[in-house]
Amino acid sequence: MTDTKRYLIRGARVLGGEPTDLLLASGRIEAIGPGLDADGAEVVDAAGAIALPGLVDLHTHLREPGREDAETVATGSRAAAMGGYTAVFAMANTDPVADTAGVVEQVWRLGREAGYCDVHPVGAVTVGLRGEQLAELGAMADSPARVRVFSDDGMCVSDALLMRRALEYVKAFDGVIAQHAQEPRLTEGAQMNEGVVSDRLGLAGWPAVAEEAIIARDCLLAEHVGSRLHVCHVSTKGSVQIIRWAKSRGCDVTAEVTPHHLLLTDDLAESYDPVYKVNPPLRTAEDVEALREGLADGTIDIVATDHAPHPSEAKETEWSQAAMGMLGLETALSVVQHTMVDTGLLDWAGVAQRMSAVPARIGRVPGQGRPLAVGEPANVTLYDPAATRVVDPAAMASKSRNSPYAGMRLPGRVLATFLRGKPTVLDGKIQ
Numbered sequence: 001m002t003d004t005k006r007y008l009i010r011g012a013r014v015l016g017g018e019p020t021d022l023l024l025a026s027g028r029i030e031a032i033g034p035g036l037d038a039d040g041a042e043v044v045d046a047a048g049a050i051a052l053p054g055l056v057d058l059h060t061h062l063r064e065p066g067r068e069d070a071e072t073v074a075t076g077s078r079a080a081a082m083g084g085y086t087a088v089f090a091m092a093n094t095d096p097v098a099d100t101a102g103v104v105e106q107v108w109r110l111g112r113e114a115g116y117c118d119v120h121p122v123g124a125v126t127v128g129l130r131g132e133q134l135a136e137l138g139a140m141a142d143s144p145a146r147v148r149v150f151s152d153d154g155m156c157v158s159d160a161l162l163m164r165r166a167l168e169y170v171k172a173f174d175g176v177i178a179q180h181a182q183e184p185r186l187t188e189g190a191q192m193n194e195g196v197v198s199d200r201l202g203l204a205g206w207p208a209v210a211e212e213a214i215i216a217r218d219c220l221l222a223e224h225v226g227s228r229l230h231v232c233h234v235s236t237k238g239s240v241q242i243i244r245w246a247k248s249r250g251c252d253v254t255a256e257v258t259p260h261h262l263l264l265t266d267d268l269a270e271s272y273d274p275v276y277k278v279n280p281p282l283r284t285a286e287d288v289e290a291l292r293e294g295l296a297d298g299t300i301d302i303v304a305t306d307h308a309p310h311p312s313e314a315k316e317t318e319w320s321q322a323a324m325g326m327l328g329l330e331t332a333l334s335v336v337q338h339t340m341v342d343t344g345l346l347d348w349a350g351v352a353q354r355m356s357a358v359p360a361r362i363g364r365v366p367g368q369g370r371p372l373a374v375g376e377p378a379n380v381t382l383y384d385p386a387a388t389r390v391v392d393p394a395a396m397a398s399k400s401r402n403s404p405y406a407g408m409r410l411p412g413r414v415l416a417t418f419l420r421g422k423p424t425v426l427d428g429k430i431q
């Protein structure tokens with residue numbers, strides 16, 4: 001899947017540094033330096049743009065098989081490319097659930113056929129996400145999809161013994177369990193964050209402790225069996241504190257935060273607009289501040305979108321009936337610029353670590369998340385941080401429209417995305 005055509009990227013600022021040129025040929029970065037000779041290559045004007053390694057999303061819902069009305073592997077991977085991603089990990093809560101070698105191979109093949117980004121299926125931890133019996137983790141790991149990330153996302157592996165067994169099992173092939181930390185008994189019927197806003201609106205609350213208790217338990221379990229744990233979509237200040245403590249003990253834990261939890265707060269529920277209904281729920285301004293700090297100081301390792309497309313009939317209904325989840329792929333980099341870069345908390349090298357290098361490492365995909373250097377695979381994102389745009393869900397590549405940023409002015413624009421030297425996005429347009 002390499003392009004024989006050669007591209008000369010002219011005047012890009014690699015990780016925000018001085019303008020330089022990059023020559024992409026045969027799927028690799030052939031040369032880097034100012035004033036390179038085009039020598040027949042197609043020139044891409046990148047004046048003012050930042051060049052980043054292609055982004056990697058460890059947490060995407062592509063909905064295929066089974067919910068093709070919301071998204072398909074093809075539409076979701078086009079949305080990923082438009083957001084600057086060259087690889088995504090597709091969550092297992094499809095229909096049928098990705099809990100067998102057959103289903104993960106199907107998703108992996110669909111990703112290759114679409115060709116917009118690498119699609120790495122996540123395998124379910126338990127059969128049918130039911131939390132009763134381990135799925136065939138080894139067979140998924142051995143399949144052509146080479147699954148290394150396992151998650152019941154959407155559901156918590158709440159049984160401590162099953163979680164222990166899963167953590168032990170994946171050690172054999174260097175896998176990781178990505179936990180959706182939500183104590184089910186503490187969140188029965190929950191509709192939004194438990195706090196002053198839920199009290200005021202009379203909606204059943206979702207306490208922070210339901211997330212924090214599972215994270216604390218799982219960190220201790222992972223330490224006990226010497227395995228890798230990844231915590232999905234961390235959303236509370238207490239969770240950041242627990243992960244910081246676990247890392248200080250030497251526990252092999254990594255964690256992600258979503259763009260929406262870095263920006264949006266629970267008072268948005270006062271609109272009763274279900275576009276703001278999400279799992280885990282939007283929290284308070286104090287939580288947002290702690291999440292930003294945690295991402296800046298490395299307690300939280302990565303940004304992952306939790307892109308969760310839903311058809312309009314699942315969202316344009318009353319709050320209590322609405323599906324949980326929001327789009328994320330096509331706005332993630334803008335939200336990270338707004339919340340982390342423009343605030344001085346992160347530089348572009350820090351963004352590249354948290355949105356490319358480290359997620360690729362956690363997911364064990366060695367060809368992605370590589371530095372922009374000669375000889376490396378030509379996975380490159382060109383991003384104009386000086387542009388601004390008003391978010392229009394109707395213009396998105398995703399099949400769904402449930403973006404919480406609709407009508408909001410956000411900084412930045414992805415100009416181009418290259419997957420192994422082949423442009424998937426050029427001039428801001430899907431190729």
Ligand SMILES: NC(=O)N[C@@H](CC(=O)O)C(=O)O
Nearest residue numbers: 061153154278279308324325
């Ligand atoms: N993050 C979400 O709000 N939704 C996810 C699954 C889930 O975590 O509930 C989805 O698949 O829609």
